[in-house]
Amino acid sequence: xxxxxxxxxENLRKTYGNGVQALKGISLTVQPGDFFALLGPNxxxxxxxxxxxxxxxxxTEGDARIFGVSVNKQRNEAMKLIGLVPQEINFxxxxxxxxxxxxxxxxxxIPRKIAAERAEKYLKELRLWDKAQDQARMLxxxxxxxxxxxxxxxxEPRLLILDExxxxxxxxxxxxxxxxxxxxxxxxxxxxxxxxxxxxxEQLCRNIAIIDHGSIVENTTMKNLxxxxxxxxxxxxxxxxxxxxxxxxxxxxxxxxxxxxxxxxPRTQPMNTLFDAFGTHGITVTSMRNKTNRLEELFVRLVxxxxxxxxxxxxx
Amino acid sequence: xxxxxxxxxxxxxxxxREIVRIMRIWTQTLIPPAITMTLYFVIFGKLIGSRIGxxxxxxxxxxxxxxxxxxxxxxxNSYGNISSSFFGAKFxxxxxxxLVSPMPNWVILLGYVTGAVARxxxxxxxxxxxxxxxxxxxxxxxxxxxxxxxxxATIFSLAGFVNAIYAKKFDDIALVPTFVLxxxxxxxxxxxxxxxxxxxxxxxxxxxxxxxxxxxxxxxVLGISDVQVGIAFVVMLGFVIGLSIVxxxxxxxxxxxxx
Numbered sequence: 001x002x003x004x005x006x007x008x009x010e011n012l013r014k015t016y017g018n019g020v021q022a023l024k025g026i027s028l029t030v031q032p033g034d035f036f037a038l039l040g041p042n043x044x045x046x047x048x049x050x051x052x053x054x055x056x057x058x059x060t061e062g063d064a065r066i067f068g069v070s071v072n073k074q075r076n077e078a079m080k081l082i083g084l085v086p087q088e089i090n091f092x093x094x095x096x097x098x099x100x101x102x103x104x105x106x107x108x109x110i111p112r113k114i115a116a117e118r119a120e121k122y123l124k125e126l127r128l129w130d131k132a133q134d135q136a137r138m139l140x141x142x143x144x145x146x147x148x149x150x151x152x153x154x155x156e157p158r159l160l161i162l163d164e165x166x167x168x169x170x171x172x173x174x175x176x177x178x179x180x181x182x183x184x185x186x187x188x189x190x191x192x193x194x195x196x197x198x199x200x201x202e203q204l205c206r207n208i209a210i211i212d213h214g215s216i217v218e219n220t221t222m223k224n225l226x227x228x229x230x231x232x233x234x235x236x237x238x239x240x241x242x243x244x245x246x247x248x249x250x251x252x253x254x255x256x257x258x259x260x261x262x263x264x265x266p267r268t269q270p271m272n273t274l275f276d277a278f279g280t281h282g283i284t285v286t287s288m289r290n291k292t293n294r295l296e297e298l299f300v301r302l303v304x305x306x307x308x309x310x311x312x313x314x315x316x
Numbered sequence: 317x318x319x320x321x322x323x324x325x326x327x328x329x330x331x332x333r334e335i336v337r338i339m340r341i342w343t344q345t346l347i348p349p350a351i352t353m354t355l356y357f358v359i360f361g362k363l364i365g366s367r368i369g370x371x372x373x374x375x376x377x378x379x380x381x382x383x384x385x386x387x388x389x390x391x392x393n394s395y396g397n398i399s400s401s402f403f404g405a406k407f408x409x410x411x412x413x414x415l416v417s418p419m420p421n422w423v424i425l426l427g428y429v430t431g432a433v434a435r436x437x438x439x440x441x442x443x444x445x446x447x448x449x450x451x452x453x454x455x456x457x458x459x460x461x462x463x464x465x466x467x468x469a470t471i472f473s474l475a476g477f478v479n480a481i482y483a484k485k486f487d488d489i490a491l492v493p494t495f496v497l498x499x500x501x502x503x504x505x506x507x508x509x510x511x512x513x514x515x516x517x518x519x520x521x522x523x524x525x526x527x528x529x530x531x532x533x534x535x536x537v538l539g540i541s542d543v544q545v546g547i548a549f550v551v552m553l554g555f556v557i558g559l560s561i562v563x564x565x566x567x568x569x570x571x572x573x574x575x
Contacts, residue, residue: 016575054416057575076418084416090409106329107417109322
C-alpha cells in the first residue's frame with residue numbers, strides 16, 4: 001500500500017463573515033518528502049489556506065487531510081503531525097527563547113526533559129543558543145524568525161509549514177535558514193513554503209502551486225513551470241556601445257545607458273548568435289545577468305493573465 | 317504516549333507558565349492587593365470599626381469584615397489574572413501556540429483557571445496573614461472555608477476567561493471589574509449583614525452571587541452567615557458548571573480566537 005500523501009486539500013472554500021471569498025474550492029496534493037512552494041500575490045489566499053491547515057481558520061466547505069488524517073474530523077490528531085512557522089511574530093515577547101520552545105513542546109504533550117534536550121538542539125542549530133535565556137523581545141528580527149522555526153520543530157513534525165519565514169531577513173541569515181530547512185527536508189520532513197522571494201522558491205522547492213484570487217492558477221513541478229518561460233531578458237554591461245545595434249531575428253535590443261544593453265530573446269535561441277553579433281559590432285561585454293529571476297518572470301505573467309481573465313469575466 | 321498523559325503534560329505546562337508569570341511580576345500581582353487590603357483593615361476595621369463595636373454573633377466589626385475582604389481579594393485577583401493573561405496572549409497572538417497544538421479545549425481552560433485560582437489563593441493567604449496583625453481569628457469550619465474559597469476563585473476565573481475571549485482591546489477587560497465586579501462585591505455583604513437592609517433590598521441582594529461566596533466563607537471562618545450554606549454551595553456549583561459550559565462552547569466555536 002502506498003503511503004498517504006503528506007497533504008491532500010479537497011475543494012476547500014472559505015468565505016469570511018464580510019463576504020470575502022478567500023478560497024474558491026481549491027484542491028491540492030503534496031507528496032511525502034516534498035519541498036513544496038505555495039506562491040501568490042498578497043491577498044491571494046495563501047495565509048487562509050495555511051490557517052485552515054493549522055486549524056486557526058474554519059473552512060466553509062471541503063477538507064484537508066494531513067498524512068491521511070482529516071483536519072475537520074480528527075483535528076487533534078492532525079495537529080500532532082504539523083509544525084507551523086506563521087507570518088507574524090506570535091510568541092510571548094516577555095518569555096525566554098528556551099522557555100518558549102520548551103512550553104511549545106509541552107503543549108504537544110512532550111515531557112519536559114525531552115523538550116529541554118530538543119530546545120537546546122534546535123536553538124543551537126539555528127544559532128540562538130547564546131540568546132536562549134534572554135527575553136525574546138530583545139532579539140533582532142532575524143533571530144525572532146529563527147526562534148519561530150526552532151519552536152515549530154519542537155514536536156518534530158512530519159509536515160512543516162513555513163509562511164514567509166524569511167520576510168525582512170538579511171541575505172546571510174536567509175541563506176543559513178535555507179540551509180537549515182533544506183537539511184530538515186533532506187531528513188524526511190515534508191516542507192510547504194510560502195515566500196515573496198521567488199529566488200528562494202526556485203532554489204529550494206521541487207513542486208509549486210501558484211494561487212491567485214482564491215484559485216490555483218498553476219500546480220506543477222518547478223522544472224515544468226520554468227520550461228514554460230519562452231522568453232528571457234538579459235542585461236549586459238559593456239565597455240562602449242556602437243552607433244548601430246546588432247539586428248538579429250527574434251531578439252530585441254534596448255540601450256539602458258551608454259554602458260548597459262538589454263536583450264530579450266527566445267529561450268530556444270543559442271547565446272552564441274548573440275555573442276557572435278556582439279563581436280561583429282565591436283561590443284565588449286564585461287558582465288551579464290538575468291534581468292529578473294526566471295520564476296519571478298513567470299509568476300508575474302501568470303498572475304497578470306489571471307487578472308486579465310478576471311476583468312474580462314467582470315465585463316462579460 | 318497516551319492522550320491522557322500528553323494532556324497532563326500540556327496542563328502542567330500552562331499552569332507552570334501561569335505561575336512563573338505571577339511570580340515574575342509579583343510587584344503587580346501580589347503586592348498591590350496586600351497594600352489595598354491593609355488600608356481596608358486600618359480604615360474600616362480599626363478606625364471606623366472600633367466605633368461600631370460588635371456586629372453579629374458577638375464578633376467585632378474587624379473580625380466580621382475579614383472573611384469578606386479576603387474573599388473580595390480572591391475574587392478580584394482570580395478574575396484579573398485570567399483576563400489579563402489570556403487577553404495578553406490573544407493580543408500578542410501567542411495564544412495561537414495553544415490553538416494550533418493538539419491540546420483539547422478543556423486543557424486550555426483548566427490550565428488557565430488553575431493558574432488564576434492559584435493567584436487568588438496566594439493573595440487570599442497573604443490578606444489573611446495581614447488580617448492576623450489586626451485581629452484574632454479561629455477557623456470554625458476548615459473544609460467549608462477551603463471549598464468556598466475554591467469555588468469563589470473558580471467562578472471568577474471562569475468569568476474572567478469569558479471576558480478575555482470576548483475582549484477586543486485592553487479597555488474591554490477593565491470594564492467588567494469596574495462596572496460589574498466592584499459594585500457586586502461592595503453590595504455582596506462584605507461590609508455589612510443583609511439583615512440590616514429592609515425589603516426590597518434584602519431580596520435584591522440575594523440575586524448577587526457574591527453574597528453567597530462571602531457568606532459561605534464567613535460561615536467557614538466565623539460560623540455565621542446571612543444565607544443557608546447549603547444553598548450557597550448549590551448556587552456556586554451552578555455558576556461553576558454554567559460558566560464552564562459557556563467557556564468551553566466559546567473555545568469550541570473559536571469565538572474571538574479563530575476566523
